[in-house]
Amino acid sequence: MNPSTVLGFLFLVATSAVLPAIATSSAEEVVYIQMQSTQMNQGARPGQPLPGVPVVRPSLRERDAISEVLTTKPRPKSLTDADIKYLKELRNKPTWFGFEQRIVHEIWAEVNGTEWSDTEGTGSIKKN
Numbered sequence: 001m002n003p004s005t006v007l008g009f010l011f012l013v014a015t016s017a018v019l020p021a022i023a024t025s026s027a028e029e030v031v032y033i034q035m036q037s038t039q040m041n042q043g044a045r046p047g048q049p050l051p052g053v054p055v056v057r058p059s060l061r062e063r064d065a066i067s068e069v070l071t072t073k074p075r076p077k078s079l080t081d082a083d084i085k086y087l088k089e090l091r092n093k094p095t096w097f098g099f100e101q102r103i104v105h106e107i108w109a110e111v112n113g114t115e116w117s118d119t120e121g122t123g124s125i126k127k128n
Contacts, residue, residue: 053097053098053099054097054098055095055096055097055098056095056096056097056098056101057094057095057096058090058093058095058096058101058104062101062104062105063091065104065108065116066087066090066091066104066108067091068108069087069107069108069111070084070087070088070091072111076110076111078110079107079110079111083107086103087104087107090104
């Protein structure tokens with residue numbers, strides 16, 4: 001046999017031994033990536049809290065703040081119809097996620113021109 005034939009044969013043997021291992025690991029990686037992507041894209045089931053998001057009970061002061069914002073006349077231009085709808089839905093919820101509480105505080109602060117500092121219902125408002 002000549003050397004080029006031997007090298008060609010060895011190349012085919014090495015390639016046939018390595019390629020299935022590469023193909024298998026690639027398929028496993030694709031499945032793993034797809035599983036991670038699916039898990040990240042799935043939200044919590046209805047009625048279940050989002051993982052890692054704190055749930056809080058709104059204080060009476062926070063509920064009053066929502067009512068105050070909803071009855072403010074004239075309505076600030078920065079307060080959209082979507083904000084109003086969102087606040088009305090929050091007003092009736094027994095518990096809020098932490099980010100919803102922050103949204104209420106930010107909207108209230110924007111409408112009133114003061115910074116919200118009452119998270120425990122103490123009634124203190126910090127002025128700018």
